[in-house]
Amino acid sequence: MTAEARLLPVRVPRAPVGVVVVLHGGGGRGEDTAVSPLQPSVLRMIPVAWRLARAGGGTLAVYRLLNSRRGWDRGLNPLGDVRWALDQIGDRHRDLPVGLVGHSLGGRAALLSSAEPAVRSVVALAPWVQPGDAATVAPHGCRIMVVHGTEDRVSDLRRTVRVIEALRRTTPVGLVLVTGGNHSMLRRRGRFEGLTADFVAATMLDRSPREQAVRDVLDGAARVDV
Template sequence: MPSPRLIPVRTPASPEGVVVVLHGGASRGEQVGVSPAQLSVLRMVPVARRIARAGRSRLAVHRLLNSHRGWDTTTTPVTDARWAIEQVRDRHGDLPVALVGHSLGGRAALLAGDDPHVRCVVALNPWVLPSDRVDLRGRRVLVVHGTDDRIASPARSADFVRRLPSGTEVEQVSIEGGKHAMLRHGRAFEEWAADFVVSTLLG
């Protein structure tokens, strides 16, 4: 099976926090590998760059390429996200971590957000299920969803937010007219993610 990979976007010498950016992408068959050129991966490049610019030289930013596309019963993007958290800790030390994901990557960010080193989670148009449960108490969570998303249900993400335990600091934002691919209003999605991560990790 292919292995997950981390792609550095910005790696300052002495960062104060670390950001891992997670892509989406539906399954294309069992254990189909991830291409760096697939649209779901490229979609997160401007998000990662915006966060890197906003964090200046104070945040290390990495993009994760999952081990394979989609979500199956044996290995999921949550497994890859947890692997990435350990990798960035090996590289950068004991720093607060932010997870930022889109679509299935948003789901992975939320479900991996219970890692004790994660300080905040940003989920952009997350594709979640009614059965998803996670305890994110003590973390800051931002869910941004376009009102015109026809692939990942805004109602499901709103329901996910309502199910989070009390004690979770959560903010929910609707992007009027925003669609799943974030092509329209892309700047709004990017700015919400960057501002939230910077304010959380850098105060």
């Protein structure tokens, strides 16, 4: 168990052109509960991180962030851990653009951190958003894609739609709905991971998207169904 945030390297090439930080989810388990590297919400993001590393083709440094504590409440949330991670990235990879990929609570943290100066790309997977979140996000030059399963019973899809509608008044953001996808993203896993890797490669490496859904989002689509 860890009581402090940790930044775990997945793949760090010698001369990367960008950095991606992968943020896990995981609800609270009582007050001040530490994160276990073996909890399912943490383990679920390992294949996502490796998919991103492969998509980077030796040009993206990929790290996983382990939060200092589980859950999210008024006095304790992952945003401080994300800021700490961005500071660490700045020290290690000065002036490189950063992409954030987060799931559930990590998806919310990625969205709310999109205004950080180094952040250029955000993928929020099944984000556990709250109604007022759009008012706190003011990214500049950051591209955002939200991916949500239609069968998610943990993160409220209706709330996600409302937050995205509010965000689109000032921010380029698109929603990709994965038909039949659930919160863990194990059902239709390949779609979740493929969309994520393709969007990150397109926005961080200026590559042409392979996925039509990603191309549609980057062209300004508000919602795409896959």
